[in-house]
Structures are given as C-alpha cells and as structure tokens.
Amino acid sequence: MRIKGLSMGGGRSSIFLASLLLASTILFSSAVSALDGDNDGIDDSLDDCPFAWGNSTNGYSGCPDLDGNGDPDFTNPQLNDWDDSMRALYASDGSARAVSWAPDSIHLAGGGGSDVMLYTANGLTISTLYSFPDENIRSLAFSPDGSLLAAGAYFNDNKGISQIVVLQMNWINKSATVLANLSSSHTDDVPSVTWSANGSYLFTGDGDGELRQFSANNWSMVRNYSFDPGDTVWSIDASPDDRLIAGLAAGGELKVFWTNNGTKYMDFDNHTDDYALATTFSPDGRWLLTGGFDNKVNIYNVTDASHVAGFTDSSRDVYSISFSPNGAFFVVGGRDDEARIYLSPDNVANLSNYTEVAKFGNFGSSNNNRGVRAIEWSPDSTKIGIGQYRGRTTVYILPEGFLQLRGDVTAQLMENRWRSNWIGDGRPLAQYNSTNLQMTQDLCNSNGGNLIGVNFSSAHHIAAPVSNYSSSGMLNCTSSSKQLLEVPVGRMPASFFVKSGGSSEACLKTIGGLSMGQLRWLLSGASVSTLTLPGWAPGMDLTSIAPNDDGNGVKEWIDLDPSCPDEGIHTFGRWDNRSVPMMAEQLWTCGGCQFDENFFFSSGARYRFQEELRSDIIYAVEQNDEAIGFTEMRVVENNSNIWEVPIADNWTHSAKDHIAAGGISVSPSYQNSSEGVYPAQLDYKFIIDYSELDDKFSLLDWLLTDDGQDEWDSMGFVRLSVLARVQAWDRIGVDATHLLPDSDGDGVWDGDDYCPNTWQGVVVDGNGCGQHQLDDDGDGYYNNEDDCVNESGTSLWPQIGCIDSDGDGWMDSGDSFPSDNSQWSDNDNDGYGDNITGNNPDDCPNVAGNSTNDRLGCIDTDGDGWSDVDNGWMISEGADTFPLDPKQWIDSDGDGFGDNYSFSINGDGLRTNQIGDAFISDQSQWSDLDGDGFGDNP
Numbered sequence: 058m059r060i061k062g063l064s065m066g067g068g069r070s071s072i073f074l075a076s077l078l079l080a081s082t083i084l085f086s087s088a089v090s091a092l093d094g095d096n097d098g099i100d101d102s103l104d105d106c107p108f109a110w111g112n113s114t115n116g117y118s119g120c121p122d123l124d125g126n127g128d129p130d131f132t133n134p135q136l137n138d139w140d141d142s143m144r145a146l147y148a149s150d151g152s153a154r155a156v157s158w159a160p161d162s163i164h165l166a167g168g169g170g171s172d173v174m175l176y177t178a179n180g181l182t183i184s185t186l187y188s189f190p191d192e193n194i195r196s197l198a199f200s201p202d203g204s205l206l207a208a209g210a211y212f213n214d215n216k217g218i219s220q221i222v223v224l225q226m227n228w229i230n231k232s233a234t235v236l237a238n239l240s241s242s243h244t245d246d247v248p249s250v251t252w253s254a255n256g257s258y259l260f261t262g263d264g265d266g267e268l269r270q271f272s273a274n275n276w277s278m279v280r281n282y283s284f285d286p287g288d289t290v291w292s293i294d295a296s297p298d299d300r301l302i303a304g305l306a307a308g309g310e311l312k313v314f315w316t317n318n319g320t321k322y323m324d325f326d327n328h329t330d331d332y333a334l335a336t337t338f339s340p341d342g343r344w345l346l347t348g349g350f351d352n353k354v355n356i357y358n359v360t361d362a363s364h365v366a367g368f369t370d371s372s373r374d375v376y377s378i379s380f381s382p383n384g385a386f387f388v389v390g391g392r393d394d395e396a397r398i399y400l401s402p403d404n405v406a407n408l409s410n411y412t413e414v415a416k417f418g419n420f421g422s423s424n425n426n427r428g429v430r431a432i433e434w435s436p437d438s439t440k441i442g443i444g445q446y447r448g449r450t451t452v453y454i455l456p457e458g459f460l461q462l463r464g465d466v467t468a469q470l471m472e473n474r475w476r477s478n479w480i481g482d483g484r485p486l487a488q489y490n491s492t493n494l495q496m497t498q499d500l501c502n503s504n505g506g507n508l509i510g511v512n513f514s515s516a517h518h519i520a521a522p523v524s525n526y527s528s529s530g531m532l533n534c535t536s537s538s539k540q541l542l543e544v545p546v547g548r549m550p551a552s553f554f555v556k557s558g559g560s561s562e563a564c565l566k567t568i569g570g571l572s573m574g575q576l577r578w579l580l581s582g583a584s585v586s587t588l589t590l591p592g593w594a595p596g597m598d599l600t601s602i603a604p605n606d607d608g609n610g611v612k613e614w615i616d617l618d619p620s621c622p623d624e625g626i627h628t629f630g631r632w633d634n635r636s637v638p639m640m641a642e643q644l645w646t647c648g649g650c651q652f653d654e655n656f657f658f659s660s661g662a663r664y665r666f667q668e669e670l671r672s673d674i675i676y677a678v679e680q681n682d683e684a685i686g687f688t689e690m691r692v693v694e695n696n697s698n699i700w701e702v703p704i705a706d707n708w709t710h711s712a713k714d715h716i717a718a719g720g721i722s723v724s725p726s727y728q729n730s731s732e733g734v735y736p737a738q739l740d741y742k743f744i745i746d747y748s749e750l751d752d753k754f755s756l757l758d759w760l761l762t763d764d765g766q767d768e769w770d771s772m773g774f775v776r777l778s779v780l781a782r783v784q785a786w787d788r789i790g791v792d793a794t795h796l797l798p799d800s801d802g803d804g805v806w807d808g809d810d811y812c813p814n815t816w817q818g819v820v821v822d823g824n825g826c827g828q829h830q831l832d833d834d835g836d837g838y839y840n841n842e843d844d845c846v847n848e849s850g851t852s853l854w855p856q857i858g859c860i861d862s863d864g865d866g867w868m869d870s871g872d873s874f875p876s877d878n879s880q881w882s883d884n885d886n887d888g889y890g891d892n893i894t895g896n897n898p899d900d901c902p903n904v905a906g907n908s909t910n911d912r913l914g915c916i917d918t919d920g921d922g923w924s925d926v927d928n929g930w931m932i933s934e935g936a937d938t939f940p941l942d943p944k945q946w947i948d949s950d951g952d953g954f955g956d957n958y959s960f961s962i963n964g965d966g967l968r969t970n971q972i973g974d975a976f977i978s979d980q981s982q983w984s985d986l987d988g989d990g991f992g993d994n995p
Contacts, residue, residue: 095119095298095342105129108342108359109297120341121297121384131341131403134385137439137455139398139415145440145459145485146180146452153444154430155197157206162437163483166206167450168194173208173224175231178440178452179476179485186233189213189220195248201256205273206233209247209261219243221250221261223276237276242269249292253299258316260302262290268304270316282314292336292347296359305336305347311357313345323362327355335377340384344402348375354389354411356402368411370397377432379441386414388441390429394420396443396453421447437483457507460484460756463491463499464511467549467636467741474768479759486756493649494519500541500746501534509753510744513549513643515541518651530788531747540747545740545785546760547769547777549640550730552690553737554675554699559682561614562700564621568713570703570722573736575711577645578602579612579626579685583654593647594708601710611662614683617711624683625663629674632667637689640739675699690725690738691773701725706736730775740781741774750789757789780808803827834858854881889914900924910946911935919943945973954983 094101094108099119101107106120106129113122113129120129151170158165165176166186173187173194189210196209203226210220219240224233245264252259258279259271268282268290284290288306295302301322303313309328314321323345333349338359345357354375355367373392380387385404390396397413405411420443421427431444439458443451460481462468472488479486484507491499497516499508520532520541530543553571555561565571571579574597578588589596599606603616614621630638633656642648646655659665668674671692678686679698686699693699703722705712712722729735743760745753759765766776777785779796786793797806803815805825812826819827828840836849836858844856845868852861852868859868865878873883873890880890880897887906889899899914901924908917908924912935915924923937923946930936938955939945945955954974961970967986975992976982982992 094300105360106341106343108300108338109340111341120343123383129341129403130383131339131385131401134383134400134404136386136398136414137457139417139453139455142417142441142453142455143459143487144418144451145178145454146176146442146450148174148176148182148450149448150174150182150450152193152448153450154193154195155208156431156433156442156444156450157197157199158433158435158440158442159199160201160203160436161483162435162440163480164203165442165450165452166197166199166208167442167444168197168208169450170194170448171210173197173206173233174450175233176450176452177480178435178442178454178483179479179481180452181477181480183231183480186226187222187224187235191215192220195246196250196262198250198252200252200273201254203228205236205256207250207252207259207261209250211246211248212264219245219247219263221247223259239271239276242271242278243267246289249290249304251293251295253295253316254297255299258295258299260293260295262293262304262306264289266290266306268293268302268312268314270302280316280319282312282319284310284312291332291334294337294345296338297340297342301338301359303336303338303345305333305349307331307333309333309347309349309351311336311345311347311355313359313362323357323359325355325357325364327364327367328353330374332374335375335389337378337380337387339380339387339401340382341403346378346380346387348378348389348391350374352391354378354399356408365402366408366411368409373428376428376430379432379434381434382436382438388432388434390432390443392428392446394418394422394427396420396429396432396441417441417453418443418451420445435483440483454485456487458484459487459507460753461508462486462488462511463496463508464488465490465493465636465639466634467639468511470636470772471768474772475760475765478764478768479756481759482755493643496744497541498536500744501537501539506749506752508746509756510541511741512649512744513640513739513741514649515543515744516649516651528784530742541744542747542750542788543742543744544757544760544788545742545777545781546757547741547766548730548733548738548775549636549741550690550725550735550738550775551637551641551687552693552725553685553687553702553704554678554693554696555685555702556678556680556682557698557700560622561682561685564614564618565700565702567620568618568711569716570705570712572602572705572707572710572712572715572722573645574602574708575617576704576737577708580628580641580645580656581654582646582657587654592652593650597709601714604711611660612657613663618713622683627664627666627681627684629666629668629677629684629686631671631674631688632669637687638667641687644737644739689773690730691727691775694727704735704737727775731778731781733778733781738775740777741769754789758786758791761786761793780806801825885914887914900930901927911937921946923947948974949977950974950980952980952983 092101095110097110097119104119105117111120113120115127117129155168167174171189172185175183175186192211192213194210198207206224208222213220221239222235223237225236226233243263247261249262257273261269266284266286266288270279272279284306290304290306292305301313302316305311309326311325313323328349328351330350335348338345345359347355352369353367354370356365358365370389371393375391377390385401386398388396388398395416395418398415399413420429426447428446429443433442440452440454468488476486493512494516496510497519500510520534523531532541605619606616611625613625615623671688674686674688678684703724705715705722707715723729723735761782770776783793799806801815803821803825810825812830815827821827831840833846834849838858840846843858845859850859852859853866855871856868862869862875863878865881867881869875872881874880877896879895880892882891884891885905889897891899891902900912901915906915908915910922912924918925918940921943925940926936932938937946938948945957947956949956956977958973958975960968963969968988974983975985982994984993986993
C-alpha cells in the first residue's frame with residue numbers, strides 16, 4: 058500500500074494524537090517501521106531501498122534486481138566503453154535545452170528552438186511534433202508508457218502567457234496532437250516537467266516558485282508545492298515509488314515533498330550559485346543528486362534525508378545529471394567540452410574523493426558554444442541523448458549499441474543510405490572493413506550480438522553450406538555449433554565491354570560473346586592445370602574455351618577464334634578494393650576461398666589496369682581496340698562508344714559451343730540482372746548468426762521492402778526481382794507470396810501456377826489447380842466431373858470416369874453384364890439383358906424368368922426351358938403346352954400327349970413306362986407297346 062500522511066501521523070484518531078502528543082517523534086518512527094511504502098513486501102525499517110520496489114536479497118534487501126539473481130542492479134558495476142562511444146544523431150534544429158527518451162530507446166524528443174522535434178537514435182529527424190510561438194522549449198518528458206509527451210517552454214512575453222502542453226503521441230505516423238494545455242495554470246517559464254513512475258501524475262516546475270501536480274485523468278491540479286516566491290523551479294524528479302517529489306530552485310534550494318499530502322521531507326541549500334539546474338533520483342531511490350553553476354554535484358541519502366557529500370565536477374557549470382538505468386553510474390553534463398561518467402554513491406568507497414570513470418563527446422571549444430544543457434541516459438543503457446549549448450541535439454552510443462556491418466567497401470558505400478532511412482530498433486548501423494575470412498570467423502566464433510556480415514558470401518571452408526543451401530541460405534560453422542544464415546539484399550552485375558565497331562567486337566559477335574568459363578580463363582591467375590581440374594568450379598574444356606590457343610602462355614584474343622586480333626587481352630577495371638572488382642574476384646577466382654586463384658598479374662604481354670574512376674575505364678576502352686573493360690553494369694548503359702558483351706552461363710565450354718548446343722548468351726540489362734538470368738553477377742548478402750534472427754529481423758525485413766531496395770538501386774546497383782525478394786523473405790520466416798503476380802487470383806503466383814485461368818472463387822491446391830483443372834487418374838475427365846477420381850475409367854453411366862471393362866459406357870459396378878458390351882441392364886435380375894439388340898436379350902424384361910428355348914428370361918414353371926403361356930405369347934408361338942410337366946412342352950398333333958417320347962423295355966421286349974407321344978404327327982395314335990410302328994389305338 059502507499060504511505061499516506063506519515064509526517065502528520067495520519068490515520069490515527071484524535072484521542073491517540075492528544076494522549077501521545079509528547080511521543081510524536083517516537084510514534085512517527087514507529088509508524089514508518091511498521092509500513093512497506095514501496096509495496097515490495099519488505100518493511101521500510103528493513104528495506105535498504107524503501108523508496109523503490111525491489112526483490113534483491115544479497116547484501117541489500119528490497120532493492121531493484123531485474124535479472125532476479127538476488128544482487129541489486131547497482132552492484133558489481135560493469136562500465137561499458139563510453140570512451141569509444143560514437144555519435145549517431147547530430148541534429149541542428151535550434152536551441153536544444155531539453156531531451157527525453159521514449160521507452161523504446163529508439164525515439165528521442167528534443168527541443169529545436171521553439172519546435173518539439175522527434176528523432177531516432179540512429180540519426181533520423183522524423184517530424185516536428187509541436188511548435189510553441191516565439192519562445193524556446195525548456196523541458197520535455199515522455200510518460201512512462203510513451204503515449205504522452207509533456208513539453209514546457211519559456212514565458213511568452215508577447216502574449217503574456219506561460220506555455221506548457223501535453224501531447225498525445227501517434228506512433229503509427231510519428232505525429233502528436235495536443236491532449237491538454239496547462240498554460241493557464243502557470244504564470245511564468247516552465248523549465249521542468251516529470252511524470253510519476255506509474256504515469257498517473259504530471260509534475261511541473263514554474264518560474265514563479267511553484268511545483269505543481271496534475272492528474273493525468275482530467276488534468277486538474279491536485280496539489281502545488283511552494284518554494285521561495287520568484288525562485289524558478291529549474292529541475293524536478295519523482296522518486297521511483299512516487300511517494301516523493303524533489304525540486305531544485307534558483308539559488309540552490311532543494312526541497313523534497315511527500316506527494317500524498319504535500320508536506321516537506323527534505324530541505325537543503327548546498328549550492329552557492331544562483332543557478333542550480335539539475336536534480337535526479339537514483340533508480341533504487343537511495344540517492345538524490347543535484348548540480349549547479351557552482352560546478353558542484355551534491356549527493357543526498359534519501360533514506361535518512363541527509364546530505365552526504367559534494368564534489369566538483371569540473372571547472373564549469375553543471376546543467377544536467379542522469380543515472381544509468383541500473384543505477385550503477387551517472388553522467389554529468391555542463392559547460393565543458395565533454396560529459397563525464399561517475400560511479401553511483403553505492404559503488405564509491407570515499408564519497409569525498411569523486412573522480413570520473415569515463416568521459417566522452419566533443420561539445421564545442423569556445424565559451425559561448427561549448428557545453429551540454431540537457432543529458433539523459435536511454436532506457437536500454439546503450440545511448441545517451443544530449444541537448445548541446447550550440448543548438449545541437451545529439452546521441453552518443455556505445456560500440457555495442459551499433460549494429461556492426463563487417464564486410465567490404467559496398468557496405469561502406471551503403472551505410473549512410475541504410476542508416477538514414479531504416480528507423481529500426483534504435484541501433485544505428487556502423488560499417489567495419491573486414492575480409493570475407495575475418496567476417497566469417499567472427500560470426501562463427503564470437504558471441505556476436507551486434508555483428509552482421511556483409512559480403513557476397515561467407516567463407517565456405519569455415520561455414521559449410523547445408524544440403525538445401527541454395528534455397529535456405531543456411532551454413533554450418535566448422536569450428537563451432539553455430540549456424541549462419543545468408544540473406545540476399547540486392548544484385549551486383551558487372552558489364553564487360555569493348556570498343557564499339559572495332560575488331561574485338563567483330564570477333565566476339567562471331568563467337569556469340571563470352572562464357573563464364575572464358576571469363577574465368579581471362580581473369581584468373583590460376584595455372585592451366587588448375588583451370589581444367591574440377592574444384593570450386595567445374596573443370597573447363599580448354600579445347601572449347603580457347604580452341605585456337607597457340608600455347609605461348611599468353612591469353613590473347615586470337616586464342617578464342619582465328620577472326621580475333623592477334624594481341625593480348627588487356628583488361629581495365631577499378632581498384633581491386635572497389636565493389637565490382639571484389640565481386641568479380643569472388644565470382645571468377647574464388648576470392649575468399651581457402652585456395653584463392655586471384656586475378657592474373659599484369660605483364661608486358663598482357664596488362665591489367667586498375668583505375669580509380671569508372672570514366673577512366675570507359676575512356677581507355679574507347680581508345681584501345683584490344684582492351685576489355687568491366688565495371689558496374691548501369692554505368693555503361695546506353696553508351697554508343699562501347700559494345701557490351703553478352704555472357705553465356707557455361708563454366709566448361711565457350712559461348713560458341715554453348716549456343717551450338719542450344720544455349721543462349723544473355724545481354725547485360727537491368728531486367729536480366731534483376732530477374733537473375735544474367736550470369737555475370739553475384740547477390741550481395743547480409744549474413745547473421747541464425748540464432749540471432751529475431752534480433753536482426755527488423756533490418757533484414759526492411760532491406761527487402763521497396764524502401765530498402767530503392768536505396769540499393771539508387772547507389773547504381775540492381776534491386777532483386779519480386780520473386781527473389783519473396784524467396785529471401787522466406788529465409789527469415791516471412792511469407793510474402795502475395796507480392797507475386799497471380800493473374801487468375803487463385804492465391805498461387807503465376808510462376809508456380811500449373812493451372813492458369815482458374816475460375817474465380819474456386820478452391821485450389823498448392824499448384825494453383827482447381828478440381829475442374831485436375832485429372833488425378835488421367836482418364837480424360839476433370840475431377841469436378843469425374844465420379845471416380847482415384848481410378849481411371851471411361852464410363853458414362855450411371856457415373857462418369859469409372860472402370861468400364863467391356864467399354865459399353867456403363868461402369869462395372871453399375872453394369873449387370875460387365876464383360877458383355879451389348880448388355881448392361883437386367884431389371885428383373887434373371888441373368889438376361891434388357892437390351893433387345895444385345896446378346897441373349899430378355900424377352901420378358903419386367904418378369905424374372907428362366908426359359909431358354911422359345912423365349913429367354915420368361916416364366917418357365919416346370920423348368921424345362923420352355924416359357925409358360927402369357928398374354929403376349931401363346932402355344933402357337935412356342936409357349937409350353939405342358940407348363941407343369943418338365944418332360945413335355947409341345948404336342949404337335951394335339952392329341953394331349955407331348956412330343957418328347959421315352960420308354961423302358963421289359964423282359965418280354967415290350968415297352969413300358971411310355972412317356973409322351975410315339976406318333977407325334979398322328980392325332981389318333983400315341984402308344985406303341987411292341988414298338989412295331991403301329992399304334993395301339995384300334
């Protein structure tokens with residue numbers, strides 16, 4: 058709970074106050090010892106940091122311990138290398154008397170004359186948030202959550218008003234609007250503002266000797282704390298637990314009040330000059346520091362409300378003091394050309410013998426322009442923001458506060474462009490020259506944190522590519538367990554060119570240009586045996602590369618073709634430490650590899666000229682028919698005095714043989730380069746420790762955006778194609794496929810879409826195909842109409858695309874006769890087809906029957922194969938005359954005995970058991986017992 062009215066014995070009844078009046082001091086002490094004012098669970102009498110919430114247990118109880126190891130944050134101080142800090146922001150926007158960090162440590166508010174300016178730590182001026190009329194800004198303070206910014210200015214004499222506003226930040230578009238104007242509550246300058254730690258209150262210091270407290274809920278004034286009338290309250294600060302508010306006024310008067318009731322807790326006057334402008338609580342609430350124009354810093358123990366010591370900072374005025382976030386150090390700024398860092402009182406054995414532990418900066422040399430008006434340590438502890446006396450707002454950052462780009466001159470060229478346009482995470486970019494080998498070793502073997510490799514690749518003998526390296530960009534360090542990730546951010550093409558209209562152009566046109574293998578042969582310093590052996594590149598076929606080589610050891614134009622000049626191939630390029638030569642050395646001589654081939658050495662028979670200027674290269678080639686130049690592709694575009702050589706992507710054979718085998722040579726052009734089809738180029742890459750991807754993500758992501766690509770493009774290189782950017786984004790876990798062209802709008806980009814022109818709204822598979830475009834079983838029917846999508850079939854009825862063994866159009870499972878293509882239906886299920894023109898058609902398709910002789914599939918009661926008489930079939934037409942006798946079915950003579958005659962012979966030779974008619978044509982006879990051919994009927 059919060060402490061209320063301790064100095065007044067608040068909360069106790071009047072009876073107790075009256076009866077114990079004489080023991081009020083004891084009661085006060087008792088009340089304090091029984092309370093936990095900072096709500097950290099430790100009684101104030103036992104709490105070493107009673108004015109700051111804390112969880113420390115080792116050596117000090119109840120002090121801030123952010124890492125939870127038991128030690129207070131201010132112990133075991135590790136001083137960063139502020140002597141080597143570098144300036145990242147340098148803005149000259151007018152009088153700079155105030156600075157304030159946003160909680161993200163990326164954005165800094167500064168006073169540029171009468172304008173409230175928003176900057177980024179890495180050097181960008183973002184916007185003007187607000188402008189006061191006429192007068193300079195004197196105080197700035199972001200609220201703890203960064204949503205609000207309080208700004209105070211000098212009194213406007215022309216309008217006769219004080220000036221203080223509270224701005225509502227819009228971080229999306231980096232702007233602000235006035236949320237509250239508190240000017241009418243003040244009567245003079247407003248040189249100091251601060252917030253309570255919980256953001257519930259805003260405190261302001263006025264030139265009229267008043268320190269005011271406003272509620273952030275409705276901006277009403279809650280309380281005012283008075284100093285001597287007319288004494289400007291130059292500096293104010295609230296204790297970490299918000300129970301105290303300190304103010305430092307003109308003449309050096311320090312007053313500290315309880316915020317719950319406005320009563321005074323501390324009152325000192327230890328500065329001897331009229332101006333005392335700096336006061337600040339330590340993050341642990343144990344200490345309060347003040348600074349003044351007497352050049353002194355005074356140290357107060359807040360716990361026991363005592364003045365401990367004072368020391369002289371320098372021979373010049375002290376303007377501002379700020380503690381490091383962990384409270385282990387504080388920095389002092391004044392009318393000197395540098396800022397000084399000191400250990401906090403907790404870490405100094407002898408407070409009367411204070412000396413700085415670090416110093417940095419260069420804040421002017423002449424008296425009027427020298428010094429610091431405002432200084433503030435950033436929340437992340439790696440930066441210090443400064444308002445300089447010369448009207449400059451600056452930020453100094455520790456080396457580890459920068460993202461260090463370790464690599465070649467290309468990053469040096471791009472550093473300012475990237476740094477000036479990537480808002481990022483507050484870490485400016487700083488380029489450090491490093492070889493490919495050194496860069497890879499640093500990434501694989503150091504703890505990194507702020508290292509990024511920048512080059513065309515890592516050294517692959519130190520970081521070996523994984524099996525899917527070409528798509529993933531992943532490599533395994535050979536000397537550690539780390540993995541590296543390469544992310545391409547742009548193309549760097551080289552153009553090779555000769556004099557236009559000369560003999561070299563004529564011969565190169567004859568052979569179709571040059572192949573990658575021929576360029577290696579031309580540029581490399583390797584021996585013939587090395588060039589022909591497979592290694593980092595395929596071994597070349599010299600009978601194809603240089604088919605007309607005379608064997609004199611000099612690489613001459615005529616070696617390529619008899620039509621070429623009989624002269625050494627002289628090359629012109631830029632200095633070897635420039636971007637394109639470094640790219641060319643990696644591409645054609647394996648520069649940076651374990652066994653580097655290097656460029657060939659210049660000789661009397663064949664020269665290799667290195668020029669500082671691109672124009673000198675072009676001029677030299679224009680004047681020399683036997684020379685070939687190479688430099689950045691876009692430098693030589695549309696130059697009619699030179700001819701750019703098309704390049705074939707073949708490392709083993711000549712361009713001529715490559716074309717004869719069906720290949721092509723690719724002309725250098727912006728589009729060919731961007732789309733990755735021009736072979737004489739490498740991608741420039743950012744290379745990181747893969748475990749630090751989240752930490753580097755913001756920068757990598759921005760480099761692939763339109764803004765990032767624009768910066769690369771504007772330097773004269775070539776941006777990645779949209780497809781290449783999407784593939785690069787994929788390496789850092791971003792799905793950007795929505796950027797790719799998708800003509801049919803099915804969500805699958807055209808390059809991967811196997812089924813263009815998909816109907817709108819149709820669900821597609823990963824290949825961009827809807828069911829109406831797929832034939833999974835290959836039977837000629839699309840899935841959307843195929844009733845049997847997983848089996849190939851030709852059926853049409855009753856379902857489409859199913860197995861139809863007899864080919865009659867009916868699927869087997871629906872075909873009563875799957876092996877007979879003339880029958881398919883058997884409605885009465887008697888085994889005879891309903892198709893009257895088919896095989897064995899059913900004469901009675903609607904009645905199940907078993908007749909087989911006179912008719913098929915009709916009722917045959919006695920089962921003799923002959924159908925029974927019905928309305929449509931009479932005996933005369935072949936129906937069974939004896940429907941109940943399975944042995945008889947016809948009676949030709951109509952005598953009542955069937956034509957099917959049979960008998961047995963007895964012992965007397967006579968016929969017995971006669972069945973049927975012995976005389977089928979004689980109506981009068983039917984029996985012949987003796988078998989003599991004469992009927993027994995007399």
